[in-house]
Amino acid sequence: MARDYYEILGVSQEAGEAELKKAFRSLAMQYHPDRNQGDKVAEDRFKEINEAYAVLSDPDKRAHYDRFGTAPGAGGSGGFDAGFGSLFEDIFENFLGGGGRGRRTRAARGEDLQYELKITLEEAAAGLETKVQIPRLETCGTCNGSGAEAGTRKVACDACGGRGEVRMSHGFLTVARPCPKCLGEGQINRSPCKTCRGEGRQRAERLLSVKIPAGIDDGMQLRLTGEGSGGVNGGPPGDLYVLVRLREHQMFARNGSDLYCDLPVSFPQLALGAELEVPVLGGSAALKLPAGSQPDQILKLRGKGMPHLRDRGHGDTCYRLVLEVPAKLNTKQREALEAFEAASKERGPLATSFFERMKKLLG
Ligand SMILES: [Zn+2]
Ligand SMILES: [Zn+2]
Incomplete structure (x- = not known):
């Protein structure tokens, strides 16, 4: 009869997810083959711990185990299943502590970053040059992103022969999993770079200049090539995308390069015609209402809209005539x-x- 999974991890049957994980982590560190080389008892214990955690950390499997006292689908001993690899990756993400973290050995491009920049309609119309503060990970200059101290190199992992994966067979089935010793990297970092503590990258804040072209619209992105996160192991940096968001304007709505404005007018103004002072972007202009204008009619000031982004010239500003009827009349009216x-x-x-x-x- 197999030992009780709760007993193996030294937790009660009521233990929650965090408690389980904590117990597993500390036991796995204690019995990890890396720290107990050649110790067969520790190795068996390590397997046992993993098996117990693989079952108890999965709510479905745990429920099954609580009812029947066996792992679901476990035909006796074993019980390792396909979820084991990801379990390792998850749990051992920080396993080597201050030592040789940095899990990728192949050159990897840095991540793309996105920055949201809010601008006013006036700024979008004129275009602007501004500075943005970007927190990002940059390739460590001391080790050039390798994570290894100058003059040292990572050495091939002896547990997996540098392949980064180990094969386990149960019965006729062989499953490859990330090597638990090197965490799939295939290499061990014996002298981690002191500047970046073996990460290969460091946090940095950069003030970058961004040039926003006149006519830019809400939701458009500008790409700053190579200004994203730094690459790992000699990989190129990612890109930075500046996502432009327009602040709402108190007068104008925008559609492409045209601007829209609701203009309140009276019945006599519509009927008799009028010349009104209306807002335009950055000032005011005169708008002529012909006699006999109708409510909701749209009058345009041509060329008074936003600049075209990829072309010369400007769109229009459109005024919708909104009839306002007096709610009360004085005697004369x-x-x-x-x-x-x-x-x-x-x-x-x-x-x-x-x-x-x-x-x-x-x-
Ligand atoms: Zn470094
Ligand atoms: Zn390995």
Whole structure:
């Protein structure tokens, strides 16, 4: 009869995920083959610990184990399953502590980074040059990203022969897993670089200049080649993407290179026509309402919009005429409007058409 998994890890049946992981980590460190070379008992214990944790750390398998006292699908001894490799990677991510971390041996390109830059509509119209502060990982200058101290090199891992993986067979099935000693790297870093503690990269903050072209729109990205995270083991750096976000404007909405503005007007202004002072980006301009303008009609000031991003010239600024009817009238207004209504004998084309159709409908 196999030993109880809880007993193996020295935890109670009520132990939570964190407690399990902690117990597993400390036991795995204690019995790791790397620290107990040639010790058969430690090796068996190490396997036992892994098996217990593989089952108890998986809620489904743990439930099964709690009910039946065996690991699901375990046909006797063993019980290693395909999830074991990822378990190793997960648990041993920080296993070597201050020593030889840095898990990739092949040259790897640094990660791309993204920075969100908020700008105003005015800035988008004029274009701007600004500085952004970017925290990033940079390739360590002392070891050139290798993680090994100058004059030293990483040596091939003896546990896996430098392959980075170990093969385990149960029955006729052979499964390759990342080597637990070198964490899949295939190499051991015996003298980690002191500057970066073997990581090959260091945190840094950089102030970078960004040039935003006039006409840029919300959601567009600028790529700064090579300004992302530094590469590992001689790999090239990633890129930095500056994502441009436009702040909301108190007057204008934007559609491409056109700007839109709601302009409140009165009935007499629509009917009689008017010349109004309206906002444009960066100032004001005169807008002429022809007599007989209609509510919701759009009048344009051509060339007063945003600059085209990839072309010469500008879009338009469009003003939607929003009719505002007074909620209250003073005596003079009332008299004037009553006089206006009395003087209006002819219907407009909309009303004429409406009443003709209504008459037809009613027969
Ligand atoms: Zn270094
Ligand atoms: Zn290895």
